[in-house]
Amino acid sequence: MTTTSAAPESATPEQRHADWLELFFDLVFVAFAAQLSHTLHGDPSPQDFAVFLALYFPPWWMWINFTVAANLFADDGARRRLLMLSAMACLALMAAAVPEATGDRGPAYAIGYAGTRFVLLGLWWPATRLTGPMRVPKWRPLGYCLVSGVLWVVSAFVPGPWRYAMWAVLIVAEVVLLLTARGSGVARQLHTGHLVERVGLFVIIVLGESVLSLITSADHAWTAQAGVTALLGFVLLAALWWSYFDFGTTAVELMLGAAQGRAAYVLARDVAGFLHFFVTASVICVAGGLATAVDEAGHAHLPQGALIALAGGLALYHLTHAAIALRYGRTVGSVAVWAVPGVGIPALLVAFGGHLAPWLVVLVLAAEAIAHLLYAKAMARRRLAARMV
Numbered sequence: 193m194t195t196t197s198a199a200p201e202s203a204t205p206e207q208r209h210a211d212w213l214e215l216f217f218d219l220v221f222v223a224f225a226a227q228l229s230h231t232l233h234g235d236p237s238p239q240d241f242a243v244f245l246a247l248y249f250p251p252w253w254m255w256i257n258f259t260v261a262a263n264l265f266a267d268d269g270a271r272r273r274l275l276m277l278s279a280m281a282c283l284a285l286m287a288a289a290v291p292e293a294t295g296d297r298g299p300a301y302a303i304g305y306a307g308t309r310f311v312l313l314g315l316w317w318p319a320t321r322l323t324g325p326m327r328v329p330k331w332r333p334l335g336y337c338l339v340s341g342v343l344w345v346v347s348a349f350v351p352g353p354w355r356y357a358m359w360a361v362l363i364v365a366e367v368v369l370l371l372t373a374r375g376s377g378v379a380r381q382l383h384t385g386h387l388v389e390r391v392g393l394f395v396i397i398v399l400g401e402s403v404l405s406l407i408t409s410a411d412h413a414w415t416a417q418a419g420v421t422a423l424l425g426f427v428l429l430a431a432l433w434w435s436y437f438d439f440g441t442t443a444v445e446l447m448l449g450a451a452q453g454r455a456a457y458v459l460a461r462d463v464a465g466f467l468h469f470f471v472t473a474s475v476i477c478v479a480g481g482l483a484t485a486v487d488e489a490g491h492a493h494l495p496q497g498a499l500i501a502l503a504g505g506l507a508l509y510h511l512t513h514a515a516i517a518l519r520y521g522r523t524v525g526s527v528a529v530w531a532v533p534g535v536g537i538p539a540l541l542v543a544f545g546g547h548l549a550p551w552l553v554v555l556v557l558a559a560e561a562i563a564h565l566l567y568a569k570a571m572a573r574r575r576l577a578a579r580m581v
Contacts, residue, residue: 232480309341477505510534
């Protein structure tokens with residue numbers, strides 16, 4: 193699915209692929225996923241889950257912003273390279289601040305995010321001098337990037353709880369600005385294949401962090417029980433990878449390719465921007481839960497927080513994919529067939545699986561993921577056979 197050749201400006205959507213700079217840029221999110229996943233190891237509390245989601249949304253939102261900029265403006269010049277490398281440094285600062293972002297490292301997290309807003313201003317400002325539908329009014333990057341960046345710097349000097357309230361208000365303001373954008377010019381220039389590829393690459397990043405968590409935890413525990421649990425965890429992740437890249441990416445590309453005008457922009461915004469936040473967040477939760485399951489493989493059961501991260505993460509993963517399918521226009525009945533067991537089985541484990549051994553919890557989840565994959569493949573064969581009749 194992934195290639196690394198840069199695309200010329202005249203390329204069609206199908207010809208656009210991630211370039212070397214975008215792939216290098218993604219490496220900082222490997223560190224981000226690792227830092228965030230580590231916050232969910234052990235027995236995370238409801239507050240830990242809330243902090244995880246709150247700290248994850250800003251970097252995810254920034255990644256989407258940079259992806260859209262790269263999608264619309266094909267440029268491999270020194271200016272863009274320096275801007276993107278600067279953004280990497282800012283995001284690396286945010287990743288390093290994650291463990292204490294609600295404490296002493298909060299100012300560093302805020303300044304890092306502010307830096308990414310200023311970089312985004314540099315990427316979008318040339319579009320204010322364009323003519324035609326791709327021209328961007330100056331007030332939009334000034335408000336969306338410059339003013340937002342300045343206020344994030346200010347938040348670094350705001351004490352205690354007020355700082356985090358300010359972050360929430362600023363993020364909501366950014367989202368509202370996006371929701372009010374017409375996107376008519378963007379829709380005509382959007383490279384669907386490139387966008388699907390970039391989102392798929394991010395899913396690979398979080399799945400990769402899940403595999404790394406398994407290996408690291410197995411290395412720490414190094415028992416037969418830990419090895420079995422890690423192997424079952426790998427089967428679970430492999431089934432998620434298989435179903436996502438055989439069916440998820442194909443559906444995204446087909447639906448975005450069929451949409452026209454503003455509908456294409458809105459669909460891309462909803463599926464790639466908003467709903468895939470929960471797709472990737474759920475996989476990070478699963479990674480944290482799997483790491484604990486391997487660490488605790490010799491114990492009688494998992495801590496409740498780890499059970500929520502692991503089984504609850506998988507439930508959220510299926511629930512989000514159900515929301516994506518409904519957003520595509522699928523009927524409730526066709527989605528419920530796979531979504532109800534996909535969400536229900538992990539949810540039952542969260543509610544009643546507190547007495548199960550860690551390896552058994554992972555086994556049940558792996559079996560559900562495999563069954564989900566087999567059902568998707570059977571339905572694909574049935575639709576193909578129906579078209580051939």
